[in-house]
Structures are given as C-alpha cells and as structure tokens.
Amino acid sequence: MYITFTFLCAFGFSLIHYFSRYMQFAGKVPRSRFLSMAAGVAVSYVFVHLLPELNEYQELVSERLKNSSLGYIENHIYLVAMFGLVLFYALERLVKLSRERNDLEDADEASSGVFWIHMASFFIYNAVIGYLLLHQRFTRPGGLLFYFLALAVHFITNDWSLRRDHQQAYDKYGRLLLSFATLFGWVIGVFTEISDFGISILQAFIAGGVILNVMKEELPEEQKSSITSFLIGVVGYTFLLLMV
Template identity: 40%
Template sequence: MDLQISTTQSLWIALGLGVVLAALHLGAPHIRKLPLVPERYTASFAGGLAVAYVFLHLLPEIAEGNEAVGEALSDVLDPTPLLELGIFLVALAGFTVFYGLERLARRQGPNRRGSGESPGVYWLHLGSFLIYNGLITYTMALRVRTGLLFAVLFTVAMGLHFILTDRGLEEHYPHRFRATGRVLLAAALLTGWVLGAIAAPTSTLLVSLLTALLGGSILLNVFKEEIPADRDSSFGWFCVGLVLYAGLLTIITAMQG
C-alpha cells in the first residue's frame, strides 16, 4: 500500500510529527508520573518499544544506507570491503561520541542534586542532544515520503525514547536541565524542521550518513537508559512494548510489500 505524498505535504506532515515530539519532550516528567501507573512501568514500556525499533528498523535502515552509499560512490571508487564498512564506521562514531559525553557527565558528579553540575559539561552534553534532535526532524520529511506509516512509528519510538533520555538528563543536571534543557530540546526539533524545509537533504549519500550517525547515538541512548542493572525497571512491561512495536512493524512491512 503506497501513498503518493508530495514534497509540500511531506513538509507539513513532518511539522506535525515534530510538534508531537516537542510536546512529548516538554511533557516527559508528567508522562513518567502518570497517576496509577508507576514510572518504572512507563519507562520500561518505552524502552521495550525503542529496543524493538533499533533491531527491526534502525539496523536494517543502516544496512540499506550502506548499499546506497556504495551505489553513490560506484562511479568514483571501486567497491572494497573497507568501503562497505564506511556507513557502520559513521554509526560507530555516533555511538562513541555519545558514550564519551555520558562518561564525562558521570565523572563531573551526577546525582548530586546540582552540587556537581559543571556548566561546560552540561552545555556540551545538551548540545549533542540538540544536534541529535535537529537531525531527527531535518530528515523527517524524507521519512514521510519514503513511508508515512514507518514515519509515524518512528515518531512514536522517538517520542517514548525521549521520555527515557529526559530522565537521564534530569538525573545528571537536576537544576540546569529543568530550567533550560527541555525547552531547548523542543526548540531544536522545530529548528531541524525549518532547516529541512529551507535546505532539504537531496543527496542519498548525505541522508545515509546522517541516518548512520543518528543511528549510532540512538543505539547508545536506548541501551544506556533501559538496560542498566541499577535501574528499577519492569521486564514484563519492557516485553509488552517490544512485542507491540514488533507486531506493528511486521504488519506495516507486510502491507508495504
């Protein structure tokens, strides 16, 4: 089932999805504390859904991007095993950068109720998430044109994933993040959309590289927030989120075929 979506329509749909993501950023602390639903359940459900997205959509998308890169460079470079690793090296770079920032944040004294908050580390860490969010909406219109249902599922996965990253950032920077973080992260999503509307990505190579960079950072953030042994989580709700998203993705993939 293919829906023909024009460039203009995809931009407006992408804006709507970006607004939804921004609203989830701003409402994350309230969503985590829904009445009658313990935070560990909502966070674990979001984590299971995000992990399913990583394995069933993100990793295949990165592999598909690797093929696109090979085709784009076939006229310039001969295919080699090293070239085939290129897109995965970019994903590894995204993973490594966010891991390094996480380690730096922990070394500066996380969970000290603000006493150990370093302004420099805070802005460096937050800045990486601002770029992260901007990339999500910068490529959103292209995702919509590629497949509307997949774009909606991507938005759901990212929105619930934001609930997890919000928790981690608030733990690291309880004072600064509450004051400025959520608003700036929401603004970065809208800024990414504006940049995509003004200078939409057209190069297959560029889109593949941006997807890989974003994918590496998503991998780190998903596993960092849901897997830690010291996190009070629910395996049952984690499985509910995982199975639900996997089922929806399987159905949509079958419909697309």
C-alpha cells in the same frame, strides 16, 4: 499534506521535551510499567527497523563511493553509526567524570561547561531528527507514525537521563533548548535538501546515538524494569512493524 504531518511530529517532540519536567513517572525505581514498555518499543525499533535500514544505506553509500579512494572500505555506514555511538558515549563519560569531581552539598550535578557541551550535542541530535522527518523515506503506510512513536518514548527516557545529570539547569535551560531543536531542524529541512548520500550519513549518525541511549537508559539493570511490560513493548511494536 505530508509536510503537515511531519510538522505535527516535530511539534510533538517539542512538547515532550517542554513538559518532560512533569513526567515524574520517568525517574521512579522500580520503573513504571509504561517506561518498561517504552524500553521494549525502543529495542524493537532498533533491531527490526533501524539496523535493516542501515544495511540499505550501506548499499547506497557503497555504490556512491565505489570509484573513490574510500571504495575499498566495506562498511562505511556502520563506521558512521559507530562514530555516533562513541561520541555520545564519550559525552556520557564526560558528564559522569564531572559529577564525580564536583563536591556539591545539595546536588550531584555536572559542571556548567559540561552541561552546555551535553546540551549542544543533544541539540544537534534533535535537530537532525527534526530534519530527517521531512527527508527520510517511509516505504510503508503508517511509517511516519511508527517512527514518531518509537522516538517519542525514546525522548522521554532521554529527558529523564539529562534531568538526572543536570537537574535544575536542565529544567531551566536544557528542556527549552531541546524543545526548540526539533522544530529548528524541521524548518531547515523545509528550505534545504541534501542528497540521498547525505541523508544516509545523517541517519547512520543518529542510529549510533539511538543505539547507545537505548543500551544506556532503556535497558539498565538497576532500574528494576518490569519484564512483562518490556516484552509487551517488544512484541507489540514488532508486530506493528511487520504488519504495516
């Protein structure tokens, strides 16, 4: 039964990417109240669930590496998360520099090469999330559902960001690639299994990407978000996480 639920989550993520071109509300300024609420959910997920989870993974990794040459390092898992954040930040800078260098009359798009680099990185990002659906441990009832909800609203804003950067190329190729990515990761997860140590590393890497994307897209001043809707998202999702 659990494997069926995880498949439905992976399929749900795929549908979000595939139909993202029709979610016109995501790109409006000022942002819709739904998007402001989604931002609140994402922020709550990072601070109430993701960061405490990283602390648990750090304990596991420290125990695994205590007798190795890396045992003297105290914050292994946070270094991996930082690497994920820095990697995705570097990709965003690459996209922005490419757009600035292109003198296009009809669109402000990044170059084709940068587009495929960006898509490859998010393909891996989404595939790892699909893989972790099967292998992440949810200690609370409803944990998988709340995980799905948080990442679903996160993917909606990610899709809007990618469409803003790449426009027609994203609608033609990118959304299809990312629609396939989570299902691909889920299928890999069905046939393979890695150790808790490996899961910890993957989770930390994804955490860095999530934190960067939350800061970059879901808390931007220029989007003129609704503070009321944002607070509803933060308080409501935090309440659900603390109650389950």
